[in-house]
Amino acid sequence: MSTNRTARLAARPHGMVTRDLFTFADEAVPEPGEGEFLVKLEMYSIDPAMRGWINEGRSYVPPVGIGEVMRSIAGGIVVKSNHPGFAEGDAVTGILGVQTYAVSDGLGVSKVDLSAASMDDWLGGLGMPGLTAYFGLLEVCKPKEGDIVVVSAASGAVGSIVGQIAKLKGCRAVGIAGGPEKCSYLTDELGFDAAVDYKQDGLFKALRAACPDGIDVYFENVGGEIGDTVLAQMNPFGRIAVCGLISAYNATQAPDGPKNFRSILVNRLNVRGFIVFDFLSQYPEGIKQLGEWNKAGKLKLRQDVREGGVDAYPETLNLLFTGGNNGKLVLKA
Numbered sequence: 001m002s003t004n005r006t007a008r009l010a011a012r013p014h015g016m017v018t019r020d021l022f023t024f025a026d027e028a029v030p031e032p033g034e035g036e037f038l039v040k041l042e043m044y045s046i047d048p049a050m051r052g053w054i055n056e057g058r059s060y061v062p063p064v065g066i067g068e069v070m071r072s073i074a075g076g077i078v079v080k081s082n083h084p085g086f087a088e089g090d091a092v093t094g095i096l097g098v099q100t101y102a103v104s105d106g107l108g109v110s111k112v113d114l115s116a117a118s119m120d121d122w123l124g125g126l127g128m129p130g131l132t133a134y135f136g137l138l139e140v141c142k143p144k145e146g147d148i149v150v151v152s153a154a155s156g157a158v159g160s161i162v163g164q165i166a167k168l169k170g171c172r173a174v175g176i177a178g179g180p181e182k183c184s185y186l187t188d189e190l191g192f193d194a195a196v197d198y199k200q201d202g203l204f205k206a207l208r209a210a211c212p213d214g215i216d217v218y219f220e221n222v223g224g225e226i227g228d229t230v231l232a233q234m235n236p237f238g239r240i241a242v243c244g245l246i247s248a249y250n251a252t253q254a255p256d257g258p259k260n261f262r263s264i265l266v267n268r269l270n271v272r273g274f275i276v277f278d279f280l281s282q283y284p285e286g287i288k289q290l291g292e293w294n295k296a297g298k299l300k301l302r303q304d305v306r307e308g309g310v311d312a313y314p315e316t317l318n319l320l321f322t323g324g325n326n327g328k329l330v331l332k333a
Contacts, residue, residue, distance in 0.1 A: 124328035302327030
């Protein structure tokens with residue numbers, strides 16, 4: 001008989017995620033009630049936000065509770081349904097958790113077309129990361145043709161899409177990434193105009209060389225030294241979308257900075273923090289446009305799909321913070 005393998009939060013983290021923060025168990029497969037359906041999960045999206053979700057404290061969503069299944073956007077197939085809007089065999093994605101089976105009432109769950117793209121694409125560039133890039137760049141930063149757009153963590157799930165959209169909008173796209181392989185990927189495969197390796201000495205000079213006319217738009221995914229370096233080179237009336245601050249997610253004390261906060265005043269910068277849920281009502285627009293660009297070959301998507309199932313979750317999550325992934329990180333169930 002099938003069982004439901006689950007990863008449940010057992011303790012709050014201090015620093016990097018460790019395996020003992022979770023308990024793993026085989027449980028009974030849940031039964032869907034009236035107006036619900038059961039999904040057999042195939043893949044879990046592994047995202048930096050997960051690290052914040054297990055902290056105890058105020059954030060944009062309540063933290064995962066001790067004893068609760070780890071929160072995760074995941075994709076799978078409906079295997080039993082008592083819901084009029086979802087039928088057996090439907091492919092879906094949504095916040096379904098790190099487990100083998102999930103029951104849902106449909107809230108926050110979307111059907112996806114596996115004939116148009118693979119499940120990992122729907123969890124990556126055509127899913128939440130793609131929508132984050134789309135709305136963060138176009139709605140928050142509002143780039144104009146000819147703008148110089150810089151994005152940190154540029155080879156990652158969100159950053160890689162940000163740079164490609166910037167190019168589609170007639171901007172100069174400059175990515176910041178770690179290591180020559182990732183930088184080459186940005187310029188040679190994704191069409192970025194330039195890439196800066198933050199692991200090399202002389203980040204300020206390298207960024208200045210890539211952006212001799214300054215920076216009009218910055219899509220912030222990292223914070224820390226990288227964010228300060230960009231702040232120092234922003235043009236007057238530049239726009240900054242703060243999407244993530246991954247450099248501090250595992251910090252055990254508050255970060256020192258930003259040190260160049262004065263640049264916001266001197267250059268009259270427009271800085272806005274956002275999360276993709278801010279644009280929930282506009283999702284259909286974003287999904288439609290991303291799908292059209294993908295179908296036309298104007299978007300290149302790369303997922304880093306890992307094996308190991310539920311039990312490999314902690315180690316897979318940590319790849320995001322060590323630079324061990326290449327592209328959108330996905331864990332197969």
